[in-house]
């Protein structure tokens with residue numbers, strides 16, 4: 001279940017219908033899909049087969065020609081380099097469509113002068129249309145598994161805005177993996193000379 005926040009205020013929306021309506025008003029599709037088709041950790045082929053009906057329906061809906069499964073874990077090689085491609089404000093020339101199977105992450109959407117923080121988790125489908133400015137970060141457990149759809153077989157490329165606005169927002173997740181704010185323990189170790 002997603003959590004929608006407005007980082008400029010304390011406003012937070014956790015009701016599915018309210019999230020859908022609020023995002024729909026700015027052109028973002030949000031839906032909850034069933035997770036009971038297949039165990040989340042099944043092979044990519046098994047996931048694509050299990051969700052074939054939804055995948056084909058989404059292809060028809062948005063003119064997508066291909067779908068795959070992205071799997072990111074803390075041990076993924078060059079993880080930080082990979083994440084650094086997505087955590088700066090950018091657009092794409094095609095839609096960014098994700099159905100989250102496992103893990104959590106935050107889509108920051110910068111639309112009409114407002115920043116929306118959408119923390120997504122298992123069962124959430126989010127469709128960010130082409131041209132919409134956004135950036136994405138993983139939660140602290142560095143885990144996400146998702147089905148992706150593409151309009152071009154050669155994949156997509158981020159077009160960075162270089163606005164720097166992404167630096168003003170803390171990528172804090174508050175979902176199931178959240179254990180509370182980090183607090184200083186007050187304990188420090190100093191070497192005496």
Ligand SMILES: [Fe+2]
Pocket residue numbers: 086090091092096134135136158
């Ligand atoms: Fe993106």
